[in-house]
Amino acid sequence: MPYRAPINDFRFIFENVSEFSQVQATDRFADATPDMVEAILEGAGRICEDVLAPLRRAGDLQPARLENGVVRTSDGFKEAFAQLAEGGWIALSAGQEHGGMGLPIAITTVFNEMAASTAMSLGLCPLLTQGQVEALEHHASDEIKATYLPKLIGGEWTGTMNLTEPQAGSDVGALKTKAEPRDDGTYAISGQKIYITFGDHDLTENVCHLVLARLPDAPAGTKGISLFMVPKFIPDAEGKPGVANNLKVVSLEHKMGIHGSPTAVMQYDGATGWLVGEENKGMAAMFTMMNNARLAVGAQGVGCAEGAYQHALAYATDRQQMGRIVDHADVRRMLLTMKADTFAARAIAVNCAVAIDMETATHDPDWKARAALLTPIAKAFATDVGCDVASIGIQVHGGMGYVEETGAAQFLRDARITPIYEGTNGIQAMDLVGRKMMDGGEAAFRLLDEIQAHAESVRNDLAEPVWQASETLREAVEWLVAEGDMRARFAGSVPFLRAFARVLGGHYHLRAALAEQGEGARTKLARFYIARLLPEHAALLTHAMSGADDLFALSEDELAA
Known part of the structure; x- marks a missing residue:
């Protein structure tokens, strides 16, 4: 069943259900004119329909794999990522100073939704890069910004987030990864991190890890955590990938869903890292990335719901059981529940993004409070809706929904991670x-x-x-x-x-x-x-x-x- 980007719904919500016109009226986002927004929506819809959608099933059936220490991604992922990078889709909201378009987060949010509807596994790679870009923009030194931001924004390099350790999940303060200062201003990073999305891959020439670690004699708990940039390859004097850093992928997780996304166990053995932000202030910097990711994961939930709904509707209008099943009352109840909840979740996510954009543009504390209030609601409700709607989609298919070849079950398997990661x-x-x-x-x-x-x-x-x-x-x-x-x-x-x-x-x-x-x-x-x-x-x-x-x-x- 071909995916059709819900451009009309995005346009309608922007114009009638959110305060997006207020965003466009600010000096900060004056370039986001109606004509530009329309062009971005149409272009994003096309690349998701034509390039990403064909990869949804391929990524599921041909998972990322670790071969002789090298991570190989699913067939077609490298070529599709190159098209995303070439089209400027990796970091739409990144600052123009380093090559970004400076568009509102609301635009990035609907792009992330479409990517999740079509190829959620691949869409995770730019999603994490978006968060890293924002964290560096807010907290990194000018030197780190100059070295990393243009490459990340342009899609030449990608970014990850390294928080979790075997003994430190939601309790981040329990982490044990160490950072030892060196005489040249760098740090030796040693420890193991788990659940690292796109911790390694063959899509780009470098992978840039933001790693939480503890300095010697640092205070206990989250007050003693610092943040470090630890690249796979250390940039040389010209800013190109140089010698390999002392890090490696230990293994890839075998997961319920998002098979095309390599989820790595990363080992750091005295790897060279650079401090991002202040010593022992790493959680503040990382929260910038995490808050970005929480709304983005909410958009993934909406995307899973939209994809599952389109899949179920196509089946219901075609399947004959005492007439077309779309004409049965209970099937109508299920389809309307799917559609109504998907709209509600999408509207909440977009309104959350608009609040973030308004706070960015105006620094108004009321908008900041609105964004903070809506972020956990957008993340949790939208991802619950993604799972609920995907489950209903299987039910609409009946017994065939339980059969993998229909593709209905993949929406639920992929969606099920979204209520868990980036904060349960x-x-x-x-x-x-x-x-x-x-x-x-x-x-x-x-x-x-x-x-x-x-x-x-x-x-x-x-x-x-x-x-x-x-x-x-x-x-x-x-x-x-x-x-x-x-x-x-x-x-x-x-x-x-x-x-x-x-x-x-x-x-x-x-x-x-x-x-x-x-x-x-x-x-x-x-x-x-x-x-x-x-x-x-x-x-x-x-x-x-x-x-x-x-x-x-x-x-x-x-x-x-």
Whole structure:
């Protein structure tokens, strides 16, 4: 089934459901004119449809492999990556100073979605490079910027993120990788890192690793972590790849999905590295990259959902069982759920990106708070939707969905990593009810005020349930900020985040219906979402405010009984 880029949906959300026009009105993004945005969307759609989409199945059936210490990527990946690099698609939002286009993150977000719909395994390589570029732009020395940024932005080199170790997953502060200072200003990096996406490959001439490590006598925990640039090949005086660094790929993981993406165990044995940012301030620098990646992973979730929906719809309109199965009520329920949730997740991701762009352009603290609030919601809800929609897609196919040759199962296998990496969705939810509520709920209340004001201005049968849902959510936020027991907050954090996303989805569907001005397809879809999916928020919020006592009531022995 050929993929068709949802350009009309992106265009509609930019124009009617987000504040993207405000981004275009800023001096920072004045070059992102409607004509340029249209050209970028059309071009991105074409390369994803024509170049990346044919690689989705090939990457699944021909995984990346390690041969005599060399990582070989799936057939076609190298040629496709070269086209991405040549077209300037690697780092669309990178600064113009070093060769980037300086486009809004909102544009990069929809490109990442399309890449995930078509060839998620290959799309991971530019995604990690985008994050590394942003981290270097904010934290690296001018010398490092001059050496690495043009190569990364141009797609000549690629970037990775090295956090996780066997004993240090979500608890990054437990890492043991060492950085020993040398007399020439470099550092000797020694240790092992796991789960390194595109830790090595044959797509480009160099791979640039951002590695978290601990200096001698550094404080314990995250306060004693520094960040280092550790390239596969050390750049020579002309900035070209020189001698090989003292690092290697120990092995590649055998994974449930994203088979075409080499996930490496990396070993550093006194490898040469350069400090990025200040000593013992590595987590601040790495969080720049991680926050970039969290929204990007949310876009991957939307991409998996879109691909699975298109795949299921094509099957449902063709499959005959007592007539076409698309005409059966339950199949219609599944397809509408897929479509409605994909739109909600896409709208949340784009609105999060717009908030990031507005903060970048204006430095307004309110936009910064909005972006911070929406990031965990966008990451967690969109990736949950990606898994849910991909699972429903298998169900639409019936027994054939369980058969690999249809390709339906790959969407779920690929999507399943997205709620896990770049901070599990449970951690995103804890962040939302913890750190993001340290302002007393101010950012959340400000967003709810906007939702309710919009619903009040409409006053129709679609607006009333949205207003009521946002009021229930407001009461839950009030409960959260008054609850001093963090364990009680954390116990209900996952349902709270999903309820928040449900309300946001209702708000964005309402905006879409109003923009259509009539009982067209978007209004009909909004009616389905608001009537059938939005009501879930009430049960979710009841769960969210139930405290933690029942979760810990059973002893470990009783859990095992």
